[in-house]
Amino acid sequence: MKMKEICEATGLTERAVRFYVQEQLVMPHTQRRGGRTWLDFSETDVERLRAIAVLRKAGFTIEEIRSMGLDYQKNAPAAAFALRQRLRAAIDSYERVSSADAAQADNLENYAALLEREVACRNLPSTDQYSPAARLNWESIWENLCMILAVILALRLYACLVNALSGFSDLFFYAFMNILVLILPFVIFVLPIALVLGSKAGKWLYQHFEYIP
Known part of the structure; x- marks a missing residue:
């Protein structure tokens, strides 16, 4: 199954499919012809790509999906627990933010002052504190x-x-x-x-x- 067919079968974009192949979440059959590498997807690859799309929408990270693909019985419970922790933190964050009405503030600084007590115990996102490793272009x-x-x-x-x-x-x-x-x-x-x-x-x-x- 070629790229156009795999996109139609999974509903994914070509960019997403290539990304998942690059991350080795799915490994289609490859063949060298004319100095180039051609990808050939099987029905099993279709099912894996559909599953990956669902898991990504649910909030699982690329690393968690990769680990579950390698050893589901061993790694799935930990990945599911980590996801629940992130979702719980997101709900907690939502409740904290919803308790402060943005209409009560006149500008960004005043709104931040309303939220300051609610978020005092939380840390900055890791993406704000550390530079992510750039993918080689x-x-x-x-x-x-x-x-x-x-x-x-x-x-x-x-x-x-x-x-x-x-x-x-x-x-x-x-x-x-x-x-x-x-x-x-x-x-x-x-x-x-x-x-x-x-x-x-x-x-x-x-x-x-x-x-x-």
Whole structure:
């Protein structure tokens, strides 16, 4: 079953399906053809994706779903308990907030003052205190790497061209002795071309190695 069919069968977007595959919550059959990896989903994968969607809507984290998929009997009770704790905390937070009427305040600071006593014992969300580990953006990595390599290659070729022209004629030799004459052609003409070609090469490489439905 290909990507279009799996999206129709599960009601998920292609982005969501790819994300769950990337997180190894579902592992469809893969096949290398023409230097690319093609995904082929089974009926079992369809059921797993539907289950993942339900669990995510219920509030389970990616890590909890992964652990339940690896060993349901061992990990499901702890995951369910953690979810109940989060839901209980959310209900408690709702009750605290609902006790303070926003209409009683004139601005954000006054409303916060009304809530201050109610939330004094609570901690800031972990997302506010710690920077989450950024997921690697492989497309950007490939693109930047290729752009750097393209600039280095262009610089080497430009240096060879300058050396060749300097030895060809005294006029070119004395012209290139001026630092502006030496740098400006590279910055204005060669560098932009190298960056564009490097960017295109990086995107092509990323698309060449990414999952294809």
